[in-house]
Every structure is written in structure tokens, then in C-alpha cells.
Amino acid sequence: MIDSPAARLAALGIVLPAAAAPVANYVAAVRTGTLLVVSGQLPLVEGRLSASGKLGGGVTVEVGALAARFCMINLIAQLDAALGGLEKVRRVVRLGGFIACTPDFTQHATVMNGASDLAVAVFGDPGRHARSTVGVPSLPLDAPVEVEGLFEVDGF
Amino acid sequence: MIDSPAARLAALGIVLPAAAAPVANYVAAVRTGTLLVVSGQLPLVEGRLSASGKLGGGVTVEVGALAARFCMINLIAQLDAALGGLEKVRRVVRLGGFIACTPDFTQHATVMNGASDLAVAVFGDPGRHARSTVGVPSLPLDAPVEVEGLFEVDGF
């Protein structure tokens, strides 16, 4: 039976990467009470961006949505590392999506669905989240997408 | 006597629209403890944007501020739908304003006041909020403004 986030990840063929260490003087996740705030994640796959550039420029909506999915995988890896297991996630409260794009781009929501759809696929109903999605002119390392997360977690 | 958010809305001649359903795999609002996180709202009026384009481009500061006000109306509609009544709102904690604009635009604060002023007009002193306002190159559907909200609400 597929009834846990870990089992759903496995059924999707996703192996969580090692949680990436921040490259500067900050941390990947901070818990306060039953909230866990996870830093903005880039679509890094084994240390490299899955794509670089901008939506409306050289990056297609499909490639952008895949990048958003990789951001979500990295958010889940950070959750797993911070909590010692995904079963402690009670709710995906909010995802914030930043889409690097040209001024005429309008399909931000479709790109961000790459992250949102995976959140629901992995966490089920508690994966349904509030969300804000906006365009940005550029992101660190020329990434096309960055996604940050707020989660409700079990007390300790 | 005007002493409730609903009465103040009526005095302002504002009829709350039906809360818009998200167009993708996310939800309009998530409650965690006494916090309610509401997804970024666009200035949709009966399913259409009140304006489209950018500040510093074809959208004037006045039209932008009106768009921000419509975003706030939609946030209030989401609050009302999520809580079953505005009297359960204890505090507008934070509004995040994203202003689609040209690189030379500098009057973000004036645009965002369209949302902030309405928050205070409807909720009174508890409507006074923390706020971050930034420019963005583009927003979903070519909207000129998007506003997200964080609210403190009564326990259930």
C-alpha cells in the first residue's frame, strides 16, 4: 500500500538527493514551534542546475516546469534532513515560486505547477498548499526557478 | 454603528465576490494554528483582470493602486470563505505586494497603498500590517499587481 510520503516518492521513482548545504551564512531550514521554514531551493541535480536561463527566453514552459519539480524534490530532501523523516510533515502550508522570465512572459502558473503537482503527489491531501507565484528578472546562478516552502510539522 | 469588518465593507459599497478557486493544484488558503496563509491574489473582477500590463508601461499609478485594491478585496473574499465570517480575523499580519513594472519604476509604495488602505478601512486598527513591496518583471496572466496575505485568526 502506498500510504506514506516515502512510499509515494519510491512509487514515483524519486530517490531523494542529499540535502544541499547552503553556500553562504544561512541554513537550509529553521523550525519555530510547529512551523518549518525552508530556504529557497534551486533546481540543482547532483550539484548542477537542471536548466539555466529564462522563461520566455531560452527556457520552455516544459523545461521550466521540470525545473520547478526539481526545486520541490530539493525542498523535500531538506524536509527529510531537517525532520529525520517525512512522516513528521503534517501539511505543506505555502510554496513561494519565483520564475526568472522576460517581461512578456505570462505562464508562470503552468511552470509552478511542476512543484505543486509533486507536492500533492507525494504528500496527498496535506500536500495541498497556498501559493504565490511571481516573475523575477534573474535568480542566483542564472537558475530559471526558485521555490521556497513553509510547512507544518509535528512538535518535538 | 459601523463596528465590524462586514459593516465597514457594506459602508464602502463593497460586495464581496465569490472566492476564486485556484486554477491549479493548490488551494486559496491554509490555516496552521492561529495563522491563515492566503495565496497570492490577482485583481480579478468577475473573472477578468481589472487591468493588465505594467506600471511604468501602460498602467498608471492610479490604475495600479485600484488593481491592488481589487487584490485586497479578493484576499478578503478568501478570508471570508475560509473562516466563515470576517469577525474571526484578529489581525492582518503581513501583506506581500508584487508590482509588475519597468526597471525604472519607483512608486511601488503608492500602488501598494491601494491594498493597505483598504485593509485598514475594513479591519480598523487590527488591519494595520507589516508589508513588503517589490517590483517584478511580469505576473501570471499579465496582471499588474499580485498581493498575498498572512492573517492571525481565532482558534477553532
Added chain:
Amino acid sequence: MIDSPAARLAALGIVLPAAAAPVANYVAAVRTGTLLVVSGQLPLVEGRLSASGKLGGGVTVEVGALAARFCMINLIAQLDAALGGLEKVRRVVRLGGFIACTPDFTQHATVMNGASDLAVAVFGDPGRHARSTVGVPSLPLDAPVEVEGLFEVDGF
């Protein structure tokens, strides 16, 4: 012994400015439970921006990082004013960094380190925070950087 945020500020030669009043219908900080949300701060020094313009344009990474540091000083001033003392800060939970930049700029993280490094220098280990850093086309008043903060604070 340097074992308090106030002592560390003094050791760094930083005199906190008077907390700036918001220029519109919002407030600098809102507390909800043990969370304090502080509005986005600009790099204002005695009422003037430490720099204006964009990264990748006329503003160098060094000047941008210094601007981020001034934003952090202003966040700390707001904390001090809201709490009546920095010893009530339990944790810097999250910093959100908005970097006004050209579309080809990629060193957002280095700029934002100006804020993050000061947070850790002043608050020590509890100063280590989650963080999201993104580019924006423009900011209020043509500021190069804006930083917002979320803090865990003592109950009252």
C-alpha cells in the same frame, strides 16, 4: 565578555538608528504569538539610501552587499523598537532578500550575504536563518536591495 546582541553591535561599532516609520498605511512590525514579522527594509541611512540603482548596472556587488548590511541594521533597529530590547530575540527564522538587478545578474547570494553575515555576527548561532534571495527589476525609491525578516521572540 561579548555575549549579547547589544554588546556585539557595540563591538562592531554599530549604533542603531531610530526605527524608521513606514511612509504609508502599514506598520514596521507585527507580532503574532512568538513570531515577529518585520516589514521589508530599505538601506536607508539617516533618511537617505546608501546607494540607488541596480546590481549589474551602476551598483557593484560590494556596494550592494553593504546596502544589504544597512537593510539588516534597519531590521535590527525595528526589532529593538518593537521588543524593547534585542535579548528577546530567540531566533532569526527567515530573511527574504530582494536584489534590484539587470536580467543578466547572477551574484544575488553574494549581495545578500551582507545581511546574513551581520545577522550571525550580532545574534550568534540563533542568527542563522532560512533565506530566499531573488532578483527584482526595481524597488521603492530605486533602492538596490530590500530585506524582510521573520523572527521568533519571547512571549509577553
